[in-house]
Amino acid sequence: MIARLRIDQAPILVLLLICTLWLLIPFTMAVLWSLVDPSGTWTPDTLLPPVISLYRWEFMWNNSLLQPALLNSYTLAPTAAVVTLLLAMPTAYALGRYDFPGKETVKLIALLPLVVPTFVTAIFFSSILFQMGLAQYRFFAILLAHAVLFLPFAIRILTVSFEQVRQDHVDAARDLGASPLERFRVAYWPALKPGIMATLLIVFIQSIEEFAIAYIVGTPDFTTVPTLLYSQLGQDFNRSNAAVLALILAVPNVILMLILERFLKSANPALSSGKG
Amino acid sequence: MTLGRAAYILMLLSPGIGLIVVFIGAVVYIAVAQSFGYYNLIGESGFSWSFWIEGIDRKSYLRAVRYSLYVGLTSAFLSVALAYPLALWLRKPFPGSMTISAILKAPLLVHGIVAAFLFLNVISYHGILNQMMVWLGIFDEPRRLQNDEHAIGLIFLQVWKNMPFALLLLTGAVQAISDDVLNAAQDLGAGAWQRFLTVIAPLTVSAMQASLIIIFIGALADFTFQTTIGPTNERSLAQYMTFMKDRGRWNDAAVVGVTLMALSLAGSVLLAVVSRLAFRGRRK
Amino acid sequence: MLNRLMSATAALALTLSLAPAQAQTMDWDAVVAAAQEEGEVTWFVWYFEDRFREFTKAFTEEYGIEVRIPDGDHIANIDKMIAEAGRETGDIDVLAYGFDQLPNINPELFIALDGLPADEGRVATVAGIEGGAVAVAYWGNQTGIAYDPAKIADEDLPQTPEDFAAFWTSNPGQFGFNYENGGSGPSFYMSVLRAVSDVDFSESDDSAERIAALQGGIDFFNEHADDYVITASNADSITRLSDGEFTMVAAWEDHLAGLQVNGEVRDEIRFYIPEMGMFGGGNAVSIPANAPNANAALVFVDWLTSPEVQSRFNVEFGTAPMNLAADDSAALVSMEMRERQTAWPMRPFRDAVEAHFIDAVILER
Numbered sequence: 031m032i033a034r035l036r037i038d039q040a041p042i043l044v045l046l047l048i049c050t051l052w053l054l055i056p057f058t059m060a061v062l063w064s065l066v067d068p069s070g071t072w073t074p075d076t077l078l079p080p081v082i083s084l085y086r087w088e089f090m091w092n093n094s095l096l097q098p099a100l101l102n103s104y105t106l107a108p109t110a111a112v113v114t115l116l117l118a119m120p121t122a123y124a125l126g127r128y129d130f131p132g133k134e135t136v137k138l139i140a141l142l143p144l145v146v147p148t149f150v151t152a153i154f155f156s157s158i159l160f161q162m163g164l165a166q167y168r169f170f171a172i173l174l175a176h177a178v179l180f181l182p183f184a185i186r187i188l189t190v191s192f193e194q195v196r197q198d199h200v201d202a203a204r205d206l207g208a209s210p211l212e213r214f215r216v217a218y219w220p221a222l223k224p225g226i227m228a229t230l231l232i233v234f235i236q237s238i239e240e241f242a243i244a245y246i247v248g249t250p251d252f253t254t255v256p257t258l259l260y261s262q263l264g265q266d267f268n269r270s271n272a273a274v275l276a277l278i279l280a281v282p283n284v285i286l287m288l289i290l291e292r293f294l295k296s297a298n299p300a301l302s303s304g305k306g
Numbered sequence: 307m308t309l310g311r312a313a314y315i316l317m318l319l320s321p322g323i324g325l326i327v328v329f330i331g332a333v334v335y336i337a338v339a340q341s342f343g344y345y346n347l348i349g350e351s352g353f354s355w356s357f358w359i360e361g362i363d364r365k366s367y368l369r370a371v372r373y374s375l376y377v378g379l380t381s382a383f384l385s386v387a388l389a390y391p392l393a394l395w396l397r398k399p400f401p402g403s404m405t406i407s408a409i410l411k412a413p414l415l416v417h418g419i420v421a422a423f424l425f426l427n428v429i430s431y432h433g434i435l436n437q438m439m440v441w442l443g444i445f446d447e448p449r450r451l452q453n454d455e456h457a458i459g460l461i462f463l464q465v466w467k468n469m470p471f472a473l474l475l476l477t478g479a480v481q482a483i484s485d486d487v488l489n490a491a492q493d494l495g496a497g498a499w500q501r502f503l504t505v506i507a508p509l510t511v512s513a514m515q516a517s518l519i520i521i522f523i524g525a526l527a528d529f530t531f532q533t534t535i536g537p538t539n540e541r542s543l544a545q546y547m548t549f550m551k552d553r554g555r556w557n558d559a560a561v562v563g564v565t566l567m568a569l570s571l572a573g574s575v576l577l578a579v580v581s582r583l584a585f586r587g588r589r590k
Numbered sequence: 591m592l593n594r595l596m597s598a599t600a601a602l603a604l605t606l607s608l609a610p611a612q613a614q615t616m617d618w619d620a621v622v623a624a625a626q627e628e629g630e631v632t633w634f635v636w637y638f639e640d641r642f643r644e645f646t647k648a649f650t651e652e653y654g655i656e657v658r659i660p661d662g663d664h665i666a667n668i669d670k671m672i673a674e675a676g677r678e679t680g681d682i683d684v685l686a687y688g689f690d691q692l693p694n695i696n697p698e699l700f701i702a703l704d705g706l707p708a709d710e711g712r713v714a715t716v717a718g719i720e721g722g723a724v725a726v727a728y729w730g731n732q733t734g735i736a737y738d739p740a741k742i743a744d745e746d747l748p749q750t751p752e753d754f755a756a757f758w759t760s761n762p763g764q765f766g767f768n769y770e771n772g773g774s775g776p777s778f779y780m781s782v783l784r785a786v787s788d789v790d791f792s793e794s795d796d797s798a799e800r801i802a803a804l805q806g807g808i809d810f811f812n813e814h815a816d817d818y819v820i821t822a823s824n825a826d827s828i829t830r831l832s833d834g835e836f837t838m839v840a841a842w843e844d845h846l847a848g849l850q851v852n853g854e855v856r857d858e859i860r861f862y863i864p865e866m867g868m869f870g871g872g873n874a875v876s877i878p879a880n881a882p883n884a885n886a887a888l889v890f891v892d893w894l895t896s897p898e899v900q901s902r903f904n905v906e907f908g909t910a911p912m913n914l915a916a917d918d919s920a921a922l923v924s925m926e927m928r929e930r931q932t933a934w935p936m937r938p939f940r941d942a943v944e945a946h947f948i949d950a951v952i953l954e955r
Contacts, residue, residue: 042391042392042395045388045392046406046409046410049409049410049412049466050409052428052466053409053412055428055434056424056425056427056428057424059424059427059428059434060424060427063427066853067853068851068852068853068854069853070853071832071853071854071855071856071857073832073833073834073856074432074437074833074834075834089640089644090640092644093640093641093643093644094639094640094643095639095660095661116321117321117322117325118322120317120318120319120320120321120322121318121319121321121322121323122322123318124315124318124319128315130311130312130315136319136323138571138574138575139323139326139327140322140323140326141519141523141570141571141574142326142327142330142334143326143329143330144520144523144524144570145523145567145570145571145574146330146333146334146337146567148527150333150337150560150563151330151333153669153673154332154333154336154337155329155333156673174329175329177325178325178326178329178330181322181325181326182326182520183520184322185322185323186516186520187475187516189512190475190478190479190512190513190516191478193512194479194482221482224478224481225478228474228475228478231414231474232471232474235414235415238417239417239418241530245663245666246666246670253660253661255417256417256419257661258661259417259419259420260419260661260663261639261661261662261663262640262661263419263420263422263423263534267423267823267825267829268825268849268852268854269427269829269854270852270853270854271640272423275420276417276420276423276424279417279420280415280416280420283415283416284415286415287408287411287412287414287415288408364949365949365953366945366948366949366953369953430830430833430835431830431833431834431835432833432834432835448835450763450819450835452822453820453821453822455955533770533771533822533823534822535822538768538769538820538821538822538952538955539820539952539953539954539955540953541948541953545770549770551665552665553937553941554694
């Protein structure tokens with residue numbers, strides 16, 4: 031039955047091949063670039079860099095803001111993910127489970143943070159902070175701004191999840207005399223879990239990637255990974271140094287991905303709830 | 307709806323929607339006011355239509371609007387169109403599906419700036435792609451592929467970066483469709499395309515809308531990809547706005563900024579309505 | 591040496607800081623002591639941050655004052671300073687920016703630098719823009735053309751717009767310049783516009799007539815549109831030149847030299863200023879009025895603009911020294927060639943030319 035469900039696989043396999051190559055090739059090249067010693071320039075006519083050393087790695091580890099940036103970003107992002115999730119839950123519950131006048135309008139309002147270009151948001155948010163004398167609380171300011179910016183994602187995803195909670199399951203649980211907690215566990219949790227995981231994952235990634243707010247509000251005490259990348263890979267890029275950063279920053283992400291893939295697997299409703 | 311129920315709904319909405327309204331409201335207010343000449347950082351402030359009248363009249367303005375819409379819509383449609391078959395394929399686990407899913411989702415965790423930088427190295431004049439094409443005899447000599455004028459490289463990267471996002475949303479939605487429903491459709495003799503139109507799409511329309519809209523808005527307001535790998539004979543709206551801002555022309559930048567907001571909003575509504583009309587109507 | 595430097599600086603259109611060594615309210619030793627008490631200084635600079643972090647370790651060793659250099663962007667740094675002007679204590683001790691930005695900044699946002707010890711070699715006016723009492727130059731730079739000598743002989747280098755046109759026609763796709771993300775390309779096309787049309791680029795007037803008078807130069811670029819390449823940034827141009835894609839690109843002298851010292855770009859790549867002239871200038875540092883460590887900022891500015899540091903900049907970054915007593919022998923171009931430097935056009939004329947060039951040439955491609 032599964033076999034019959036598959037759509038023609040040839041284009042999908044080609045796509046997979048492209049995706050794999052597109053991951054393997056650039057990162058192999060990045061490794062080579064990162065090993066170029068300043069004493070020998072690597073030109074396209076040679077297959078490998080003429081002089082290989084770990085000089086760039088040492089230089090970047092010691093002289094770039096890599097260390098604080100990693101610490102900051104990987105503290106900020108998980109916190110932002112949890113805060114955003116908590117703020118979004120009640121709204122998503124209302125949107126997913128109730129019908130009320132103006133619901134479509136509310137859904138549109140929820141998209142507002144996406145519609146405003148983040149640089150505009152960043153500049154005026156920082157100006158508000160200064161006027162209120164709160165500018166020194168950079169971490170909390172960025173956290174708040176990230177939570178607001180990423181609420182639309184969380185609300186959309188969780189609304190979908192709440193919509194997918196099956197009313198017959200809720201009713202059945204209630205009819206069988208389950209307590210509210212029990213009802214949540216049986217009827218809500220299986221449908222919500224993938225949404226919650228997706229929300230945490232997406233907000234985490236968005237927060238790790240966010241540049242405008244982190245830069246305008248965060249400098250100079252608060253360097254994040256994107257502000258670091260922007261300065262290294264932007265207009266004055268130096269390929270070798272940029273390659274070192276790209277590689278170092280890929281490592282935590284790969285580990286993270288493995289963990290999340292596990293989460294998502296265990297959150298698969300078709301597997302965990304025996305539904306369908 | 308009773309008063310108590312209304313209060314209950316409002317209470318539920320306040321931490322999410324309430325916060326958004328207060329926070330974004332202030333920012334939007336100032337941006338709009340600036341486009342009409344208020345809140346000048348330097349010089350006099352006061353109401354004026356002139357920034358809009360002159361701004362819309364500029365050739366670069368319309369070019370930027372057209373170009374950004376092209377990038378936004380193309381990226382959104384292509385990403386979702388690619389994500390659907392993948393989501394359906396990965397609906398049930400099979401040997402190797404974990405690995406495939408991980409490879410497909412990897413772009414979520416590669417920074418956009420890093421991806422653009424690596425991509426540039428691959429397609430550069432002496433990059434590995436050109437060398438391979440020459441070696442294979444497909445190209446006679448290396449070709450200039452970077453910053454191509456049709457934004458193919460940029461859209462490739464947009465799709466590469468955003469497709470996993472759509473995949474993530476759609477996988478959840480597709481998995482929630484029960485096998486009974488799909489089987490029933492099949493028993494009635496529906497083909498793959500028919501099944502998609504009549505069963506899968508209508509049942510996943512929420513996730514489809516969410517993916518389309520979120521990818522559209524992101525690509526519409528793109529700055530990093532455009533400035534590194536985008537065509538050099540086009541400017542995106544975000545790039546155009548930054549161009550103005552960097553020259554201290556805040557009011558002109560605000561005109562572009564407000565345009566960007568308006569297009570995001572209008573485009574999102576359009577995408578939401580179209581996808582709903584196209585698929586909700588077929589339900590039942 | 592001094593003589594040579596004097597003529598060089600005249601060519602650079604630099605003038606001495608005329609700020610008199612005023613009766614200082616505070617003895618310099620006391621400033622240094624107060625600076626050491628503050629213990630740190632935050633320098634906002636928008637390029638080479640990593641290398642400056644390494645470079646300024648010498649300052650920390652000498653004074654025991656930590657230098658913090660956040661990663662930044664040119665305009666965003668200035669915007670941040672302006673946005674924070676209302677605060678009693680800001681984040682920025684020393685702000686670096688291009689001299690051409692100075693007319694856009696209200697000088698009252700900075701403190702007067704008359705607390706610095708007297709040094710007649712210091713430079714406060716670059717390319718016709720006066721730093722007054724608030725800004726002092728620490729970085730001299732020059733735009734020109736970087737070329738691959740393996741592909742073109744020195745005597746064949748284009749010197750005038752006509753030469754460039756001839757080169758483009760016989761070598762299509764071998765010349766690149768950027769129009770955004772860095773000033774090297776804009777310097778090139780504006781210098782051509784300046785040479786081809788009859789408009790005075792030292793006037794700031796941006797009236798429609800003056801822009802319309804550039805038409806000859808605009809046509810020049812449009813006629814040859816297929817034969818030159820638009821690149822994405824300063825770095826993109828140089829990298830692609832070094833990789834062998836181009837014969838010539840518009841570039842910054844200091845940027846090229848810096849990338850060569852770093853092993854990022856081939857040492858063979860050379861640099862010249864065409865006879866038609868290209869723009870040169872420099873970067874300034876100023877101390878915001880609400881600097882949290884104002885004394886440390888003063889000591890840092892004094893160190894940064896000293897002859898010793900300026901000489902080392904010349905060696906390590908290829909800059910034109912911004913102290914008359916510094917040694918500039920490591921530069922990529924000769925003193926004679928430096929005389930071809932012209933001053934950047936004044937704003938808002940420059941902004942109007944850039945906007946017009948993008949509309950009439952870039953978007954027409």
